[in-house]
Each structure stands twice: as C-alpha cells, then as structure tokens.
Amino acid sequence: MAINWFPGHMHKAQKEIKEIIHQIDVVIEVCDARLPFSSENPMITSIRGEKPLIKILNKADLADPELTQVWLDYFQSQHNVRALALTTEEPSGAKQIAGLIRKLVPNKDETGKQINAMIMGIPNVGKSTLLNTLVGKVKAKVGNEPAVTKAQQRIRLEDGLYLFDTPGMLWPKIANENSGYRLAVSGAVKDTAFDHDEIACFAAEYLLEAYPQRLIDRYQLDPLPQQEVEFLEEMGRKRGAVRAGGHVDFHKASQILVNEIRDKTLGPITFETPQMVEKEQVYFAELQQQREAEREARKAARGRGRKNKRK
C-alpha cells in the first residue's frame, strides 16, 4: 500500500527545519497515540540525536491505555527523550509540556536566555488543536503577542519559554508498508484512494489477534472465525450486509468494520507495539536489501547482454 507523498514537500520541509534547528533547544513531536511509530516523521531520527525530544502521544482518548503506557515507557527509556500522553482538547497539557521542557533544558533560562521549542508532526495528529490550546492560554496571559501567523508562528508558553510551529508539511513513515495500512485503518491519513476491503482485511487480522473479545462482544460471533476473510463474511452476514441471492456484500462489511474502528465503537485501540514494529523494521530492511540486490543483478545481466550483442 502506497501513501502518496511528494518529494517536493519533503525537500521543502527538510530545508525549512534545517534553517531553524540551530535556534531550537528542544523538539516536541506530536504523534498519534494509536500508532506512535507509524505516525512519526522519519526525520525525527536524525534530530533525536541532536536535540532533546518530547514525544507527545496525542489523541490518547482513542488509544488503548495499557499500550499507551507501554509506549511511554519505551520512549522514556531512550536517551534525551521524555514522553507524554495527551488529549489535546484538555487544556492541562500546556503546564505538563512546560514542565518537561524545563526538565530537558534545565539551566538555560537561569542564565537569562529564552528556551525555544519546536513543535512538529505529520498532518492530522492534532498539532493545531494543541497549539490553539496553548495560544489560548498565552493570549490570556501576555496580551498582544502575535499569535497566529502562517509563516513561522512563535508563541510564548511561559516566561522565557517559546514555541515555534512546525515549518512545512511533514510526511509519515512510508518505507514500512504496514505503517501505511495502520495509518489508513485508524483514519490518521485522510486518503480516499485507500481500498476499504484491503485495509479491512489488514485490520481484521490484527483485531483477531489483539482484541478478539471485543469482536465477539460487538458482532456476537462465538466461536470467532480465525481467518480475516471468514470473519468479515460472518460479521457482514450478522450485520445485514447481504446482497440479493444471499451473498455477503464484502465491501459493505469492510466499510462497517473500518467505520466502527474509527468512530471508537470497538473501543480504544492501539495498532502497534514497540515489539511488533522492531520486528517489522528488521523484516523491511532485509526486504529492501534483497530488492536492491535483485535490481543490481538485473542491471548486471542487462550489461552482459549488451556486451554479447556487440561481439
């Protein structure tokens, strides 16, 4: 599954971040708590080594609280990283973020210098909502600080502590195909080009493994089919997604499942765990190596073919 993302966008965002990163003391990355790995911008890997990082697992209300804790522990164990689960509509976030920034950059404001933080994140993770919550507070506090300008917005979070808005548009994980599916299933990526049947099969396979009891309870299927296609068919039949002649309307069944995941009817769901993505990373890295080796072999074979023709 491919997510369309344009090299032009990537290049522009990279350039803009490079231009301001030297002024930044700490980076705040907003992710989707349901997929903290897949909703990460790949550029964060290089920034992480360079600057302290606050990882915000946003939309925590939609994610499985137990797995949110697993992810928080995972990020907290990394060098120079602090993690926080948030529901951005709740205004308490500003105080928590400020506290974490001061922990990561402890001495700078004591010397009278301001601390600069930069918020970044892929589209739709809730950056604007978070910034609006923060801007609301700041407006009330400091009056006429220019709050919302499109170009390089900067807001005052507390005395001596400034936030820079994300420069440019950042792309999600696209090298890991499963990340594409998870971004689509959760609705984190708004892309109508996704095939509902395909993402429903991907989702069903995961839910059968990770949340079987919820499927039993919601769709009254006991025993629960073990295969995703069989599950979707039985679930579709139960929900009246049936065509004339009694055949299950697979597309409609797929739509029901995806919608009920997205609107939280199936409860809070997290689509990935650290263990799962670490395994996938190894698999996709090997796959990429294999593809490159095959490409090289084909290139070499074409070269040999041309030589033989000339003889």
Ligand SMILES: Nc1nc2c(ncn2[C@@H]2O[C@H](COP(=O)(O)OP(=O)(O)OP(=O)(O)O)[C@@H](O)[C@H]2O)c(=O)[nH]1
């Ligand atoms: N359930 C839930 N929804 C949220 C939360 N925060 C934001 N949203 C919703 O997520 C959607 C995207 O939020 P935005 O703030 O526009 O996200 P963004 O990252 O600024 O998106 P771009 O402008 O595309 O970069 C909106 O529909 C918000 O209402 C949250 O904590 N929980």
